Amino acid sequence: MTNVAIIGGGLAGLSAAAALAGRGLEIELFEAKRRLGGRAGSYLDRESGELVDHCQHVAMGCCTNYLDFCRRTGIADLFERHDTLHFFGPDGRRSDFRPSRWLPPPFHLLPSLVRIKHLTLSDKLAIARAMLRLICRPTTKRSDPIMIDWLHHQRQPRQAIERFWQVVLVSALGESLDRASLSSARKVFLDGFLAHVDACHVLVPKVSLGELYDVRVAKWLCERGVSIHLESPTRTIATGSGARLVLNTPRSSGAEFDHVILAVPWRKAVELLHPALGEQLPQLAAAADFPSAPITSVHFWFDRPITELPHAVLVGRLSQWIFRRADLQSVSSPQSVQSPTGRIENPSYYQVVISASHDLAGRPRDGVRDEVLADLRAVFPAAREASLLRWQLITEPEAVFSCRPGLDEQRPAQTTPIPNLFLAGDWTRTGWPATMEGAVRSGYLAAQAVLDRMGRPEKLVVADLSRGSMVRLLGAEQ
Numbered sequence: 492m493t494n495v496a497i498i499g500g501g502l503a504g505l506s507a508a509a510a511l512a513g514r515g516l517e518i519e520l521f522e523a524k525r526r527l528g529g530r531a532g533s534y535l536d537r538e539s540g541e542l543v544d545h546c547q548h549v550a551m552g553c554c555t556n557y558l559d560f561c562r563r564t565g566i567a568d569l570f571e572r573h574d575t576l577h578f579f580g581p582d583g584r585r586s587d588f589r590p591s592r593w594l595p596p597p598f599h600l601l602p603s604l605v606r607i608k609h610l611t612l613s614d615k616l617a618i619a620r621a622m623l624r625l626i627c628r629p630t631t632k633r634s635d636p637i638m639i640d641w642l643h644h645q646r647q648p649r650q651a652i653e654r655f656w657q658v659v660l661v662s663a664l665g666e667s668l669d670r671a672s673l674s675s676a677r678k679v680f681l682d683g684f685l686a687h688v689d690a691c692h693v694l695v696p697k698v699s700l701g702e703l704y705d706v707r708v709a710k711w712l713c714e715r716g717v718s719i720h721l722e723s724p725t726r727t728i729a730t731g732s733g734a735r736l737v738l739n740t741p742r743s744s745g746a747e748f749d750h751v752i753l754a755v756p757w758r759k760a761v762e763l764l765h766p767a768l769g770e771q772l773p774q775l776a777a778a779a780d781f782p783s784a785p786i787t788s789v790h791f792w793f794d795r796p797i798t799e800l801p802h803a804v805l806v807g808r809l810s811q812w813i814f815r816r817a818d819l820q821s822v823s824s825p826q827s828v829q830s831p832t833g834r835i836e837n838p839s840y841y842q843v844v845i846s847a848s849h850d851l852a853g854r855p856r857d858g859v860r861d862e863v864l865a866d867l868r869a870v871f872p873a874a875r876e877a878s879l880l881r882w883q884l885i886t887e888p889e890a891v892f893s894c895r896p897g898l899d900e901q902r903p904a905q906t907t908p909i910p911n912l913f914l915a916g917d918w919t920r921t922g923w924p925a926t927m928e929g930a931v932r933s934g935y936l937a938a939q940a941v942l943d944r945m946g947r948p949e950k951l952v953v954a955d956l957s958r959g960s961m962v963r964l965l966g967a968e969q
């Protein structure tokens with residue numbers, strides 16, 4: 492039987508395994524850590540005994556391959572769909588953003604844009620004008636400028652940049668507007684907002700990422716015959732007998748495979764190749780130097796709920812998004828109580844996410860916590876009464892690769908000059924920024940390439956949401 496090794500149990504590796512499972516192949520997945528999920532993972536919170544996500548992950552309606560992966564592996568019903576985005580302006584006033592179902596894209600966003608309270612009429616007109624420009628394939632002197640330069644070129648008012656473009660794009664791209672490229676910003680804005688009425692729905696897991704990937708997806712894969720080896724970091728990949736590739740892991744050295752999918756982060760890939768293989772893939776050495784961007788999450792356990800909203804977007808503050816995760820939320824009693832053992836029962840858990848948190852480097856953790864708490868108290872009156880029971884601040888310094896101008900051309904394809912070695916990972920060439928969608932796309936593309944190589948071609952990648960006819964008429968290619 493043809494055997495396939497998948498190295499890396501993040502979403503790229505898991506989706507490659509899911510796409511190949513049940514096709515008569517012998518599949519072995521090697522993961523260095525003790526849990527699956529990679530960057531989309533959870534940790535065991537010792538105090539509560541619950542799995543808490545390192546950082547809340549959300550998907551959007553435009554993530555067609557990620558949603559296909561969730562359906563395929565039976566986890567699609569573990570998400571809440573938020574059709575309305577709740578924005579809180581700097582003065583604390585709330586504006587709900589809900590795409591119209593009656594207007595064709597891209598005009599479906601206009602009624603909500605008009606209703607935003609923290610933007611002036613001239614901000615809104617400028618934003619609408621720039622949105623149209625984004626659709627009509629913007630022409631610029633530089634082939635792919637930095638987004639902030641393009642916004643200035645479009646004469647966007649400062650307030651429109653700070654209260655709209657920055658708010659929407661920084662979390663979607665994981666990068667600041669003075670670093671991200673126009674092409675990546677256009678990609679997420681077009682596909683994530685303008686192209687289709689369902690594109691900007693937010694999908695938030697109802698359970699931890701650990702439950703999704705390390706438990707549910709792992710079980711699904713095992714039931715389909717995939718062998719999962721945890722705590723099995725691959726040390727090297729080298730040429731074996733015939734055209735096969737040989738893997739060395741601490742537990743098994745010399746296992747040979749017909750095909751290998753390397754699905755590790757961009758800094759690691761080159762390290763794993765024997766020099767004789769590495770020299771055939773110079774683009775992996777280049778990928779190891781891709782710049783990265785950090786994401787910070789601040790976790791709070793309060794003695795009572797501070798808001799009933801499942802999420803909120805805070806405008807003009809350090810805190811960008813706040814999430815209330817239903818399964819970590821006290822539903823039975825509105826207030827936490829102290830048990831006879833002194834343990835606090837039913838605390839109310841919230842997580843605040845700060846993407847592209849470059850400016851937090853070197854700042855004292857307490858100071859960041861206090862500023863985030865002040866944000867919450869300014870926006871949610873109940874937070875002023877609530878007592879903070881405990882907190883946690885986690886920064887992932889290399890959360891995502893930084894989508895700078897010119898980087899897309901350096902991203903390697905999933906096929907390599909070594910015919911039976913394939914690459915997967917959010918950093919490989921998918922056209923998407925570093926997202927779960929990008930990771931799953933790369934996994935599907937790598938699986939597709941394995942099948943191609945075996946002479947069993949099949950299309951596994953799912954099409955994007957179709958761009959509305961008005962969007963295409965305005966110039967956006969399908």
Ligand SMILES: Cc1cc2nc3c(=O)[nH]c(=O)nc-3n(C[C@H](O)[C@H](O)[C@H](O)COP(=O)(O)OP(=O)(O)OC[C@H]3O[C@@H](n4cnc5c(N)ncnc54)[C@H](O)[C@@H]3O)c2cc1C
Nearest residue numbers: 499501502503523529530546548549725890916917926927
């Ligand atoms: C804080 C944070 C917040 C994010 N928020 C979102 C979000 O809201 N929405 C979204 O879509 N995306 C988000 N992302 C991005 C998303 O997590 C990633 O794009 C995606 O998970 C990448 O998956 P991957 O499989 O390509 O890589 P990874 O998840 O990095 O997986 C690679 C795996 O390879 C393993 N590995 C490494 N070396 C070896 C070895 N030698 N042998 C075996 N295994 C090895 C690693 O342990 C890891 O499990 C976020 C990322 C972070 C860090």
